[in-house]
Amino acid sequence: MNGIAPPLALLAELTHRCPLQCPYCSNPLALDRARDELETETWLRVLTEAAALGCLQVHFSGGEPTARRDLETLVKQAADCGLYANLITSGVLLDEARLARLVDAGLEHVQLSFQDSHDAGADRIAGFAGHRKKVDIAGKIRATGLPLTANFVVHRQNLANLESMIALGTALGAERIEIAHVQYYGWALRNRAALIPTRDELADATALVERERARLAGKVVIDYVVPDYYAKRPKACMGGWGRRFLNISPSGKVLPCHAAESIPDLVFENVRERSLAAIWENSDAFNRFRGTVWMREPCRSCERAEIDWGGCRCQAFALTASAANTDPACALSPDHGRINELAAAESAGPAPPLIYRRHSN
Amino acid sequence: MSERQISEESRPRLAAHRRLKFDAARNSWTIQAPERVFLLDEIAHAIVSRCDGKKTLRQIVDELCATFEAPREVVAGDVQKLVQDFAGKGVIAP
Numbered sequence: 001m002n003g004i005a006p007p008l009a010l011l012a013e014l015t016h017r018c019p020l021q022c023p024y025c026s027n028p029l030a031l032d033r034a035r036d037e038l039e040t041e042t043w044l045r046v047l048t049e050a051a052a053l054g055c056l057q058v059h060f061s062g063g064e065p066t067a068r069r070d071l072e073t074l075v076k077q078a079a080d081c082g083l084y085a086n087l088i089t090s091g092v093l094l095d096e097a098r099l100a101r102l103v104d105a106g107l108e109h110v111q112l113s114f115q116d117s118h119d120a121g122a123d124r125i126a127g128f129a130g131h132r133k134k135v136d137i138a139g140k141i142r143a144t145g146l147p148l149t150a151n152f153v154v155h156r157q158n159l160a161n162l163e164s165m166i167a168l169g170t171a172l173g174a175e176r177i178e179i180a181h182v183q184y185y186g187w188a189l190r191n192r193a194a195l196i197p198t199r200d201e202l203a204d205a206t207a208l209v210e211r212e213r214a215r216l217a218g219k220v221v222i223d224y225v226v227p228d229y230y231a232k233r234p235k236a237c238m239g240g241w242g243r244r245f246l247n248i249s250p251s252g253k254v255l256p257c258h259a260a261e262s263i264p265d266l267v268f269e270n271v272r273e274r275s276l277a278a279i280w281e282n283s284d285a286f287n288r289f290r291g292t293v294w295m296r297e298p299c300r301s302c303e304r305a306e307i308d309w310g311g312c313r314c315q316a317f318a319l320t321a322s323a324a325n326t327d328p329a330c331a332l333s334p335d336h337g338r339i340n341e342l343a344a345a346e347s348a349g350p351a352p353p354l355i356y357r358r359h360s361n
Numbered sequence: 362m363s364e365r366q367i368s369e370e371s372r373p374r375l376a377a378h379r380r381l382k383f384d385a386a387r388n389s390w391t392i393q394a395p396e397r398v399f400l401l402d403e404i405a406h407a408i409v410s411r412c413d414g415k416k417t418l419r420q421i422v423d424e425l426c427a428t429f430e431a432p433r434e435v436v437a438g439d440v441q442k443l444v445q446d447f448a449g450k451g452v453i454a455p
Contacts, residue, residue: 006386006387008398009398052386053386054384054386054387056382056384056391056393056398057393057396057398059396082382084380084393084394084398086395086396108378108380108393108395109378109395109396111396145377145378146378147377147378147395149395149396175395175451176395176396218449221450221451
């Protein structure tokens with residue numbers, strides 16, 4: 001080790017293929033094609049390398065990771081080398097038999113996504129009639145004994161149902177419920193005006209989450225992600241660039257976060273060409289925003305530099321055209337007032353039609 | 362989270378799908394849990410590694426008193442606090 005601490009977790013984006021068409025899709029604008037996806041053998045090697053490098057967990061994600069027929073093989077490899085295997089899925093391609101094979105392979109936890117609390121709303125947001133299937137598969141997941149996280153992405157078009165979303169997660173036996181406001185990068189940025197809530201709607205939602213947390217204490221954990229545009233301080237995105245996480249894209253590019261490809265002047269190395277350890281420790285993309293030496297003011301002299309790590313690089317680029325600027329989610333950013341005004345104006349206006357994410361677009 | 366004292370007769374164990382693992386890269390014991398990792402110091406490991414669902418909390422405290430040659434009330438307080446904390450986080454089933 002050359003002084004760079006090992007990563008805690010690997011986000012393995014197995015594929016960008018997905019039957020859902022969510023308007024807040026977090027995959028990059030340019031999707032990796034199925035024929036460019038890493039082959040099974042390369043993933044097996046990468047999982048072994050990730051464990052040796054110090055990763056303790058692997059999050060199998062996508063797109064829809066169950067679209068990969070070799071998922072069981074990859075889960076088994078993860079378990080065999082001591083990585084705690086988590087599946088982040090929409091659930092719509094899962095059935096009982098596949099679930100049993102995944103459990104046999106050593107799967108430890110499932111995070112299941114929902115788009116709303118009821119089928120009409122959820123299917124409209126997802127652009128896919130999958131809500132009932134999700135509810136059904138949640139029961140089958142719990143029946144295997146696997147712990148379940150129910151994930152709800154929230155925005156102005158479903159926030160009124162927040163209480164019934166939490167009730168659904170609880171009824172499904174989730175031990176953890178994640179309420180995540182949409183983060184506006186990539187595809188979601190195009191739909192910002194259709195999705196961003198007003199400040200008052202956000203305040204109501206936050207108060208409701210606090211009440212539900214207190215009511216469910218000791219039974220269900222509620223994790224809550226607030227939208228950056230109304231924050232005073234930015235989130236410590238990824239726990240800091242190149243500090244805790246690495247993300248591998250379907251075609252093998254190693255990224256400091258899943259949205260990093262939105263920053264145009266970074267070159268991402270590929271696991272087909274170099275070891276994971278070499279990329280983590282020595283690649284330009286990981287070192288560019290690692291630590292605090294790259295920071296400009298107001299981050300450079302900020303007492304929170306090693307708490308927030310400057311916020312999100314992708315958001316800084318998307319909203320200020322430079323990834324080395326302070327994330328405008330921070331009240332100390334000169335661009336903060338402007339994004340507050342944007343959020344206020346867009347959320348107060350009528351919601352434009354949703355632009356769905358289709359694999360073809 | 363429950364602030365109730367956990368009974369000395371309870372037999373705590375790691376909850377399902379929580380793994381106690383030694384991590385060579387960090388030279389530290391860890392608990393792998395859903396979307397979380399806990400790094401354990403020596404004391405925490407000494408406690409958690411004894412939560413096997415067979416030993417009572419009382420036996421765990423007795424063992425640790427002998428191992429660390431520490432007064433019982435101090436050890437009992439530490440064990441109670443850690444087990445309660447991890448029970449609240451769903452890591453240990455008390």
